[in-house]
Amino acid sequence: MGRLIRWQIDIREDQIQAASKGVPAAPNDKEGWRVHRRGFTLIELLVVIAIIAILAAILFPVFAKAREKARQTACNSNMKQIATAGRMYSADYDNHIVPYALNSDPGGSAAWFNRLEPYVKNKGLWDCPSTSADGGASVWNRDYGYNNYMEWFNGFYYRETTLEEITTPSDTAFIGETACVSRSYMAVSNANPPVWYLQEVHNGGCNLAFFDGHTKWYTITDAKNIKLWDGIP
Numbered sequence: 001m002g003r004l005i006r007w008q009i010d011i012r013e014d015q016i017q018a019a020s021k022g023v024p025a026a027p028n029d030k031e032g033w034r035v036h037r038r039g040f041t042l043i044e045l046l047v048v049i050a051i052i053a054i055l056a057a058i059l060f061p062v063f064a065k066a067r068e069k070a071r072q073t074a075c076n077s078n079m080k081q082i083a084t085a086g087r088m089y090s091a092d093y094d095n096h097i098v099p100y101a102l103n104s105d106p107g108g109s110a111a112w113f114n115r116l117e118p119y120v121k122n123k124g125l126w127d128c129p130s131t132s133a134d135g136g137a138s139v140w141n142r143d144y145g146y147n148n149y150m151e152w153f154n155g156f157y158y159r160e161t162t163l164e165e166i167t168t169p170s171d172t173a174f175i176g177e178t179a180c181v182s183r184s185y186m187a188v189s190n191a192n193p194p195v196w197y198l199q200e201v202h203n204g205g206c207n208l209a210f211f212d213g214h215t216k217w218y219t220i221t222d223a224k225n226i227k228l229w230d231g232i233p
Ligand SMILES: [Ca+2]
Pocket: 127, 128, 129, 130, 131, 132, 133, 134, 135, 143
């Protein structure tokens, strides 16, 4: 307090002196400026930086997780729309599920995603926002794979499965997340043992869409439970 008062007095004297000499007052009083300009000490700065660093370390993973959760939701919505398109296809084709592919044209125009295209009408729906592939024009740029247990049956490529044959449609997966791995557009093949193309895309798991049209996130271990795929007794 004493210093502050003294500083104010000094400034006044300074101003008075400056005024009497006809020059503008310059705050050149050493002691006054030392009080006024005193910044943070190194320790204080380090403490502030440490607090900011700790807050950042706590919050960044939270933000990253929230962002990933938003992508997971967007992906889930894509799959739900594709599953809905699958049900629309079945309604138009006498309750047959969309076939994986025809023997004559695997991967071509008869592939399941091309058959669903008129119902989906949005190439962006094949693109999971958490994977690098963009879901563009290439047939391989599709992040979702088909449940091949539905069609590969007794060695036949296309067995014209109907929805009625799937006894528990709410527990039988239609598509899963493959992130274009192996350029495969199936999620699981019914080889023995099954070959899984499912990928750990969101928070240690992936979304699945079911034949009743609902979608759900599973851990990768739970998603690879064969009971969710082998839906025809
Ligand atoms: Ca993608």
